[in-house]
Amino acid sequence: MKRNAQLGLLLTGLALFLLPFAAGLLGDAWIRILAFSLLYMMLALGLNIVVGYAGLLDMGYVAFYAVGAYSYALLASPHLTDHFPVLAQAFPAGLHLSAWIAIPLAAGLAALFGVLLGFPVLRLRGDYLAIVTLGFGEIIRIFLNNLNAPLNITNGPQGLARIDPVRLGPISFAEPLSVLGVVIPSAQLYYTLFLLLTLLVMLISIRLEHSRIGRAWMAIREDEIAAKAMGINTRNMKLLAFALGASFGGVSGAMFAAFQGFVSPESFVLSESVVIVAMVVLGGMGHVQGVALGALLLYAIPEGLRYVARPLQLELFGAEWIAPEALRMLLFGLSLVLIMLLRPRGLWAPTRGGSA
């Protein structure tokens, strides 16, 4: 039995690594969709720590994604050295930090922002917390959008371009890699990296859930006063949840920047936060597998519709009635409402551990 389970896990893992080869047959766009769904999975799992475990409704999570993306972008693009002569003198070859240093830095910076947000909102709960975090997310975005004058730090609405890709020794992830005659496209290299990271995030989440820290978070979620009475340092635990959740967001952001080679404030709008919260709640708060499923459903299906909607309508009605983008959003909204009405605790809710 145990052996079978291990074998099953191994086969699933292998299938996940080989999946892009199948998707690649349909076109490279599908590999990108797969890679992005992993990115969203990481984001949703990071938010799950804050919302699902600790019960703190963070509606501005995209801010940490943005912090991660922008810190990677600034550290690994010529922007800073172009605009600040002081830096250009210090780094004559340009500030091209290796991704393997930039990613942890991005995670750390995001965690710092998490604590910065966490401190003032320690006393708030529920809806108030939601609205304050939402405001925090917007503030970060507005700053990113406007910090191009008088000092050009973020390049404003134009965003930062020419961001270095991830490099592993001689391999640049931006170019297709050919191994023994098999050409692996760039998107697939990133997919593989994202897959490894997502698995790592999942592992960390599951280990945390069953640890002393995880139990403390859940105690706070269920009843903060009782948790305090049991000797849990609620302040530190909440800050830890914010910081850890934010650092996962930061890593996703850095990966996003490396994958795209370009970041702009447009990618970090409020509706992104909303979508990530929806992924967590829809999948099942506090349940790693559920959250991953939620992320996959909410990202991959609407994205896939983009490619399917038009031909399908032409086939069925002979004309395009609704633009794919509109149809996508309509179905997205409708599914949020319906799933919540039918399964208010989420699609794949945790079987144990009480209500949220």
Place this chain on the structure above:
Amino acid sequence: MDILVQQVLNGLVLGSVYALVALGYTMVYGILQLINFAHGEVLMMGAMVSLSVISTLQFLFPGCPGPLLLIAALVVSIPSCMAIAALMERLAYRPLRSAPRLAPLITAIGLSIILQTLAMIIWSPNPRVFPDLLPTAPVMVGGAFLAPKQLLILVSAAVLMALLMLLVNRTALGRAMRAVSESPRMAILMGIDPNRVVALAFMLGAALAAVAGLLVGMNYNIAHFTMGFLLGLKAFTAAVLGGIGNLPGAVLGGLMLGVIESLGAGYIGDLTGGFLGSHYQDIFSFVVLIGVLILKPSGLLGERVADRA
């Protein structure tokens, strides 16, 4: 000095729109402890329906007087918005009364996306021009200039808010609303149907939002399917600022937020030596909100504590 008066007046105009919308949030929150995230979309629908009525009438009867068009727009848009809100409440909120707290939040977000997309399909994704229906020559008020439409906004918002206060404090329906918000169970024992009261609160809020939608469209001469979101967010901020669940608080919060935004946008450049400009206008509402919640979590006039799940 004159600039200051002008900025304050502009802020009050903006603020009375926030106040109208904030009342809708606070009424529902006071009764159900639910953030009706889709409330801003109701406002947007109101603006869009009004625009359609106005352009249809202008097409059918060219030269129709502006005030008549405004009244016609309200006659159609108020019932439409009330119907949308009633439908939302019945289909998406009522079944979830006893569900985990986040569930209605997600359906609200879903509804908001549905309404926005529907509006995008019906009224095209591009911004629509809202015609000028009143004379545009500004009027002198206390050392500053106000456009007639701005005066209309101030006056109609004040009248509506007064009417709402009367309704809540002096009528049987208002008493029922206050009773349900105090304790739904006791209200049932007193022969009140809480479902009816909740539905009516949603519809009242929607009626105010419909008016606000028309006013906003008129003020900025533009209507767009995304216009409800940020406005709704700021109105919610106003409601929290004043103490959510408290009607006078929502009005006070709305007006204050409007004035703060207007003054902030006007003076931030001078205050920071040109480092931050007026494009930071949208930040003020959030900074104010965060500040108030940290210093006085129950809001300016609220008596409830924030430390509640």
